[in-house]
Amino acid sequence: MSFYTREEGIEKHEMESIQFARLKTTVANVYENVPFYKREFEKAGVKPEALHSLTDLKKLPFTKKTDLRDHYPFGLVAVPMDEVVRIHGSSGTSGKPTVVAYTKNDIEHWSDIVARSIYLAGGRKGDLLHNAYGYGLFTGGLGLHHGSEKLGCATVPVSGGNTERQITLIEDFKPRIICSTPSYLLNIGETMLAKGLDPKKTSLAFAILGAEPWTEEMRATIETMFDLKAMDIYGLSEVMGPGIAMECVDCQDGLHLADDHFICEIIDPDTLDPVPDGENGELVFTSLTKEALPIIRYRTGDIASITRERCACGRTSTRMSRVKGRIDDMFIIRGVNVFPSEVERILLQMDELVCHYNIHLKRAGSMDHAELHVEVCESFFNRLPNGDFSVGEGPDLIKKIKYSLKSQALISMDVCLKAPYSIPRSEGKAKRVIDLRGENALTVE
Structure with missing residues (x-):
């Protein structure tokens, strides 16, 4: 079995040891360097030394999107600004984005996580990857771009929009992989059909689709239209960006989480209590390797479930289901x-x-x-x-x-x-x- 990193196939006890060591480092970091977290920890009556196992994570307070907005723009940054090399953000109802920052090490980790994701989806060194995610403050375009380069793919930074040009480049460059939202890939396919072109005859073999909820029925439509395999990728800027979880091309049976970089919980959004594996609830993430903006128990608003069973592909990583939707939606x-x-x-x-x-x-x-x-x-x-x-x-x-x-x-x-x-x-x-x-x-x- 071929994995991008050995961490994808290690036993649970070894992964939990890695997670706990990194969790302690992260918690100590935010307690010392982010005033917001120090106040919240003290309100909850916990200090970093109170963590004795992963089960103690539940003692820590949640972080909400409003916390990022309340500390706009850089109030949650844990490093001096001269160590920050990248700023991203997601738009909000207030008109101001929720801002996230990255150090050089953060970018390296993120690139590696996305490279792992592309590998999971069938991509390999030497492939040509057509990236139709938007570039800019949105993390999708640059996130997939750097991961693609890290894996060794030839990356076409098309960004979103200008569908006619997208089709021309797909026909001329003959990429093996395409990255976009599922609704936009469907748009590309319909535009091709309207032009008398057959999407089945393109060179595309794999699609990495995300940034919006989509269904198995949508997957079947896209796979039939293009004669390719379509995999779901998950991410959000507040936690890192795309690559937090990715479906494997072998099974397409849940998204493999990068357990060595994130801890995932599922809670009841009303009671905030944990829900059993396999049941839907709100996704909550704690980052383990982020330096510029570590985040503790971030409530994503996304509804999904998780399983800890080994995948038929051989990977032992936690898997999350396709996102059912957002609480906001x-x-x-x-x-x-x-x-x-x-x-x-x-x-x-x-x-x-x-x-x-x-x-x-x-x-x-x-x-x-x-x-x-x-x-x-x-x-x-x-x-x-x-x-x-x-x-x-x-x-x-x-x-x-x-x-x-x-x-x-x-x-x-x-x-x-x-x-x-x-x-x-x-x-x-x-x-x-x-x-x-x-x-x-x-x-x-």
């Missing part, structure tokens, strides 16, 4: 919690529909309601008299969608069928929920 319809990814899973089981949809949250008088806008495929649309959804097979398809949503997910919402190519395509992260009510609460009675 969840809305409530008549008491039922709804994630867009659950709606997507149901829609993509129907041959009449394609992978493009929005959920509109609207207000009618004093009541709120949800309305699903979803595109039909061209063959279905062409069967409708004059493209009229109110006649022919249109009403039956609406009934079928409503029944499937209700029977499979207990969701009731209005359905609006849309003509092919009428929903705007994504050149980055897809926006699935559109709140038209002029307020923030994603609650629909």
Whole structure:
């Protein structure tokens, strides 16, 4: 069995020994060098010397995104600014990004983690990698770029957008690997088909897709469209960036965590108690090797589960499930919690529909309601008299969608069928929920 690093295949007790040693160093570092953490530790009544095993991690306080915003821009940095070599950030509702910093060692570690991820996905030295993640404050573009170079791939830094040019470079350069959001790769494929090109005939063999929740049904659509294998990559800037976890090309059965760099917990987002392995909860990460901005028990807002069973590929690393959705994206319809990814899973089981949809949250008088806008495929649309959804097979398809949503997910919402190519395509992260009510609460009675 070929691994990128030996740590991917070591026994659990050896990994736990590595994690505990690095955890103690990290906790001592933030206690001494980050005033915020020293205050929070003292509020919780813990000091670094109180850590006697990994189970003591639960004694430490959580870190939230609001903590990063409250200490904008550099209040959580643990090293002198002359040791910082890179600044990244993610945009927030306040208009200011949550800022993260990196030392030279941080960049080296991150590059190595991403190289490991690309290797997991089937990439090897000498491959040509087409990187369609956005470059800039967003960690996706530069994160994959440096990991690709670290592995020894020839890296094409295309960034996002300009789909026609993306297609030209794919055809001319003949990359073996492509990196992008799943919705944007779908956009590229549809654009190729509209130009009379067959996505199956490209040189692409592997796709590394992330930065937004996506489903097994979306994977099947993309893999069939391009005749490749599509793997999920996970990351977020507050913890490091892409590469925190990656699916292996051998099994595509959960994302392998870089256990030697991060500790992952799953908690109930309401009670903050741990949930058993295999059950969904909120992902919480503690960094173990970051210097500039170490983070303790960071609540990501992402919903997933973990397993500690050895993968059939031979790796012993903890695996996390595909992210089901974000707490921020969840809305409530008549008491039922709804994630867009659950709606997507149901829609993509129907041959009449394609992978493009929005959920509109609207207000009618004093009541709120949800309305699903979803595109039909061209063959279905062409069967409708004059493209009229109110006649022919249109009403039956609406009934079928409503029944499937209700029977499979207990969701009731209005359905609006849309003509092919009428929903705007994504050149980055897809926006699935559109709140038209002029307020923030994603609650629909």
